[in-house]
Amino acid sequence: MSQPAPEFQIIVALLTAVNEQQEQITCLSEQVSKLEAENKELSDRLNTNSRNSSKPPSTDGYAKPSAKKKDSSGTTPDPDSDPKGEKPNPKSLREKSGRKPGGQRGHKGSTLRQVEDPGRTQYHPVIDCENCHRSLRSSKIVKLIERQVFEPGRFGHFEVTAHVAEVKKCECGHVTLGSFPEGVDSHVQYGPATQALAVYLCQYQLVPYKRASQFFLDIYGLEVSPGSICMFQENAYDQLASTEQVIVDALKNAPIAGADETGMRVAGSLWWMHVLRSEKWTLYHLDPSKGHSAIESMGVLLTFAGILVHDHYKAYFRYAALHVLCNAHHLRELQGVVDRDCNHLAVRLQRMLRLAWHLSNGFKKIGMEAMPETIRQRISSLFERTAKRAQAEEAEYMERLRQRRGDDKVRNTKAFNLFKRLVKFKEATLRFMTDFRIPFDNNGSERDIRNGKVKQKISGCIRSKKGAEWYSRIRSYVSSARKQGHNVFEALLIAMKNYSDQPLLGAE
Numbered sequence: 236m237s238q239p240a241p242e243f244q245i246i247v248a249l250l251t252a253v254n255e256q257q258e259q260i261t262c263l264s265e266q267v268s269k270l271e272a273e274n275k276e277l278s279d280r281l282n283t284n285s286r287n288s289s290k291p292p293s294t295d296g297y298a299k300p301s302a303k304k305k306d307s308s309g310t311t312p313d314p315d316s317d318p319k320g321e322k323p324n325p326k327s328l329r330e331k332s333g334r335k336p337g338g339q340r341g342h343k344g345s346t347l348r349q350v351e352d353p354g355r356t357q358y359h360p361v362i363d364c365e366n367c368h369r370s371l372r373s374s375k376i377v378k379l380i381e382r383q384v385f386e387p388g389r390f391g392h393f394e395v396t397a398h399v400a401e402v403k404k405c406e407c408g409h410v411t412l413g414s415f416p417e418g419v420d421s422h423v424q425y426g427p428a429t430q431a432l433a434v435y436l437c438q439y440q441l442v443p444y445k446r447a448s449q450f451f452l453d454i455y456g457l458e459v460s461p462g463s464i465c466m467f468q469e470n471a472y473d474q475l476a477s478t479e480q481v482i483v484d485a486l487k488n489a490p491i492a493g494a495d496e497t498g499m500r501v502a503g504s505l506w507w508m509h510v511l512r513s514e515k516w517t518l519y520h521l522d523p524s525k526g527h528s529a530i531e532s533m534g535v536l537l538t539f540a541g542i543l544v545h546d547h548y549k550a551y552f553r554y555a556a557l558h559v560l561c562n563a564h565h566l567r568e569l570q571g572v573v574d575r576d577c578n579h580l581a582v583r584l585q586r587m588l589r590l591a592w593h594l595s596n597g598f599k600k601i602g603m604e605a606m607p608e609t610i611r612q613r614i615s616s617l618f619e620r621t622a623k624r625a626q627a628e629e630a631e632y633m634e635r636l637r638q639r640r641g642d643d644k645v646r647n648t649k650a651f652n653l654f655k656r657l658v659k660f661k662e663a664t665l666r667f668m669t670d671f672r673i674p675f676d677n678n679g680s681e682r683d684i685r686n687g688k689v690k691q692k693i694s695g696c697i698r699s700k701k702g703a704e705w706y707s708r709i710r711s712y713v714s715s716a717r718k719q720g721h722n723v724f725e726a727l728l729i730a731m732k733n734y735s736d737q738p739l740l741g742a743e
């Protein structure tokens with residue numbers, strides 16, 4: 236066989252080289268698009284925090300992106316120890332003792348004893364016979380029964396009121412006992428102020444039982460065991476049963492309510508703290524469930540016909556309220572898209588939301604109740620067009636990605652999902668323009684639920700199911716009382732004294 240011409244050999248060599256290079260290029264560009272997609276997914280996952288997604292600020296950990304460096308205890312956490320902000324929620328470092336709070340079996344404790352010279356004495360005489368109503372004024376006293384009530388006094392002192400009731404025997408044979416005031420029913424007992432103060436300290440200031448006990452000893456010289464303090468919480472819980480119902484009924488009829496939920500540790504497992512709230516009322520509920528069963532056991536939304544503001548948590552859409560979505564969340568999520576992709580349409584949507592809110596406030600200031608229809612229509616259709624365009628552009632990007640990777644399983648990007656949601660829920664997003672009572676965001680609910688997070692930071696967790704119930708009901712009352720302009724301690728004092736069960740709240 237004759238050798239081919241040298242020119243031909245060169246051409247063949249070149250063609251082979253070109254072919255090889257082409258293969259390499261295809262291979263590399265495949266790799267590049269794979270890497271691009273992976274990178275995008277990763278940065279989606281890594282760069283989310285409370286500023287640019289629907290994640291709550293509590294998930295930022297101590298290394299929050301823009302928060303003050305100091306935490307509530309005044310210590311500055313070491314930023315190097317947690318550069319990614321992946322620190323878990325702080326927990327109490329105290330080891331479990333495995334015991335119930337309060338006095339333990341076999342522990343002698345400091346039993347309250349009657350004192351020799353109580354500061355005040357109230358007599359409760361017997362005037363008539365309980366049975367035949369004959370006058371017993373001049374009859375002989377058979378016996379005196381004394382009951383003492385202990386209350387905090389001035390600094391370093393506690394006050395004791397002795398209630399002394401006469402016992403008289405009538406000619407008819409019946410023995411009558413003078414009537415003690417309502418609630419005075421033991422030989423010795425703590426009064427409503429002691430109880431209200433203990434509940435104030437433990438449920439409102441989040442002081443642990445043991446330290447509250449120390450407080451009474453240090454400030455008033457009064458011995459109140461952690462077990463007693465625990466009992467006072469239960470008393471408050473029982474006293475507030477009807478009040479909780481008042482709150483539920485008020486929220487059912489509220490024109491506008493907000494809802495939110497956050498994780499909390501109860502008895503060692505993850506529970507959910509739910510809040511339903513209005514400007515005047517707050518209802519908390521702690522539940523192992525995040526969804527319907529918890530929401531339904533709060534007893535409000537099943538018959539609620541008002542406007543419900545929330546963060547787009549799906550469970551709420553089951554209820555027939557007029558839904559309003561939190562725009563603080565939308566702005567944060569749009570910011571996430573801007574940070575990741577420099578998406579100019581996301582910037583525009585942000586601007587539109589802010590402008591619409593700004594305009595609403597302007598119209599509200601001059602006494603209007605809703606935005607003029609023509610302006611509202613224009614903003615609304617512009618918002619929809621922009622969101623649709625952003626969704627379409629994102630869809631095209633995803634399609635290109637699918638073709639390049641030859642993979643149908645490319646997941647929808649976060650941006651796509653967000654734009655899609657904004658299109659679909661345009662009405663719920665922009666409803667604040669139609670009624671100026673509607674808030675722009677769900678910040679009210681977030682404010683109301685924040686105390687749960689504080690509780691978590693201080694105590695690590697709520698130790699029992701009972702503790703969860705006490706906390707929810709008492710906090711519902713305290714929060715509602717505050718919103719209605721009451722002093723928290725006074726409100727608790729009324730609750731503890733309120734033996735005839737007439738709720739303080741909503742008495743307008």
Ligand SMILES: [Zn+2]
Pocket residue numbers: 364365366367368369405406407408409
């Ligand atoms: Zn009699």
